[in-house]
Amino acid sequence: MTSTLPAVTTPKVPAQRRPVPTAGSTGRTSPPLRLLSSRPDLLLCAVLLLAILAVQGWNIADYPTLSDDEGTYLAQAWAVQEGRGLAHYTYWYDHPPLGWIQIALLTWIPSALDPGLMTVGSMRVAMLLVSAASAVLVYVLGRRLSLPRWAAGLGMALFGLSPLSVVLQREIFLDNIAVMWLLLAFCLAASPSRHLWHHFGAGLAAAAGVLTKETMLVVLPALLVTMWRHGHADTRKFALTGAVTACTLAGLSYPLFALLKGELLPGAGHVSLWDGIKYQMARPGSGFILDPGSGSYGVLHSWLYYDRVLPVGGLAGALLLLVVHRWSVTARALAGPALAVVILAAVALRPGGYLPAMYIIGALPFLALVLAGATASVAHAALRRWRAEGERRAVTGGRYALAAVLALAAGAYVVPKWYDGDRTAVTADANAPYRQASKWLGREVADPADTRVLVDDALWLDLVHEGYRPGLGVIWFYKADLDPAVTKTLPHGWRDLDYVVASPTVRRDARDLPNVRAALRHSTPVAVFGTGADRIEIRQIAGGAR
């Protein structure tokens, strides 16, 4: 090379020296760098975890009522375990498959020991693991967001013991697993060591969450805010781009999977990711959430029926934290969760959107943390704000009295309600009709292997274990109308069927499913379990071709 005159490229460079960074961005109680070495934290967390596991685990199979969706995911997890692909019917990109792949892993060992355990009721136990992980992560996140120990514990208790949480977290919903991943992502984003690869890991965990349940996508901005707040100016750009890259690349694995299978774009004779997304985006709306009479309003009230404290209190807490953002360190530290609550609330409020019943699961941990944070904020205001050095003892005593009164009032309001809700959860038996129907179909039908029956997804695996042929013998009821591979085997419609098990879900959805409707019309009940709207009828098809 030719030498150039050295002076040419010597711009005056400003000194870049910065002082060694000081640890901890905000917060009056800086959490210990390693929670694992803090005995009080471990103890509190362990006690709360035991309580949560006891309340959530007791009577888990019998309450709440088995949901159709649980059956869907568990059956698809069963298909994964059995090596039948991602679903026992054609996988049509309704959701990314990571969720039930994880369910398949969680239930692998018990189902290997006893295949009969692979039913919705008994496999709900697997969700306890997820709940436990999430609850611990809520505590860790609370501490990492500078909450005092008691407030982090309060957040964990709110998250795990609210009757609403108990009901929803017991169920085999993808949302519960996705929440666990998102919580992990938040914990990593708020890592006290601010390690580049922790943030990278946060991106990966977030992607896992989104690939488990795609609705988690809307929470990602809140994650980014958390990461930004916990980054250090010198390394932030590497950490943030690392996280975003990790999340994007991991998320792209889903379209890549579709591409490799030749199912990315629509085409004749195959399903496609494109069609799957189109279906989800075009789902008929359930109306405005505040419009009485709309489906969304009903969903909202089904949540408030179980618990008002967490949803309403949490939302109020989020708004409070946003308002006092300027003055309160707690509010700033909890900006991420508060933003998550606000985003989720905004999405729920969009008119004409589709609001599924499990929607609120994604908000539960953030509602809990925000409510705990708001409580901490109020406690701080009562006990410490405007407190001078030599404050009179009487005034200080007044502060503590006020705090005690507030705590007692809150306890008096919440505890009885939650006691009732949780008592129902550990004592009620909502699934007896399902169990009886399953037993009846195993006992009374002479040749299950050659019997064709329409059931809802929650009962499907039970019948598989009773000897019915999975897929075309025991049939998810709506596949009889919607899956060409199934309708092809029903050339005479309802006449090609033997039974239809009319559960509430089947009766509700039959309106839009001609084959199912016809099967109900041309059948008579041979056994009825339960009463009223929740009854399950086993109806035998009369005058069929079989």
Add this chain to the structure above:
Amino acid sequence: MLTSVLVAAVSLALFWMAAFTLWWQMHAWRTPEVLASTRFGRPDGGEHLSFSLLLPARHEQAVLDHTIQRLLESTHTDFEIIVIVGHDDPETTAVAEAAARRDARVRVVVDTHEKKNKPKAMNTALPHCRGDVVGVFDAEDQVHPELLAHVDHAFRTTDADVVQGGVQLINFHSSWYSLRNCLEYFFWFRSRLHLHAQKGFIPLGGNTVFVRTAVLREADGWDPDCLAEDCDLGVRLSSVGKKVVVAYDSDMVTREETPGSLMSLLKQRTRWNQGFLQVYRKKDWQQLPGFGQRLLARYTLMTPFLQAFSGVIIPLNAAVALFLDVPVGVAFLTFLPLVTAAVTFVFEVVGLHDFGKQYGLRVRFVHYVKLVVGGPFYQVLLAGAAIRAVWREQRGRNDWELTTHVGAHLTAAEPIREDVPA
């Protein structure tokens, strides 16, 4: 089936290789604390060490005087500059001697070896060094006046045997490859070298490197037959447990320029690669006590060749996945190396941004585009240099490529860089 297994194995190997390289490349930015620790400590004002600064110069009359003058501006109070010139190079000698007449701190040593190279020149000067510490610079280096004070402080506070300062190519705007070349230096000196220092195995750079004179004499100076004598010295010293400290401050680095043409970059890279191969074959690194250290040494010295290999194999592997009929799971695996490559790309883009910030240089959008688009082509260049190095080493051609020019009376001085970034 066999194809699937093979493809999966290759993919996973490539993935881990790329992942480790990325992990190490990002070492300095792992936490704010690590980043802060990579900088020089602020000098306390006490200056207790004396320096002998070696300045080998060959046909560099155009730049030498400026370099000496700038070195003389150093704020440190106790140093000498030893300019090493060849007996067959009267022009440079004249410049050096003129400088020596003006300032008593400058001395001239004449190298009379028939075949000349940098290690021989420096070995010639080693007996003449009076300082406690020997420092090496190149004839066209721009050295910061406060560097010596910082190095002095670093020696005293860390009890180091070797202090390696930062070297940075600056002219990223010159061409697409200089952009990548600059960034390579940035990642190497800013980040990766610190990891090596921490792990106790370090290939030193060719200049802005300071060694205690006694340690250097004990090690018999530089290896005159090695094409990467700087790397070799670092490997030998760290293998016997000498403590090496690396410090990087953007305002304290020695600034350099990239080779002027693709061909000279290729030649330079070939020489380094060949040098790395030689160091690998000398097996000094096998004395390293830790298994992990030896593994790191093996991997680092093989890096150019692994890089060449992976540059060829990654696209091939992806093509196999796309066009041959392999199971979806296996096809997935083949994308793993591509994913790490993408992550590396993104971090390079951020690195370029940081580089611009650190040096107060304006990085435009087009530079980012060049960085990304130029990536594969640079990979081809690296692969070419690696193959060329193996070829030359096989044929026993381990001369300094430049020496063929020496007798030909170059009109334009053609300095070569003797530092060794990966």
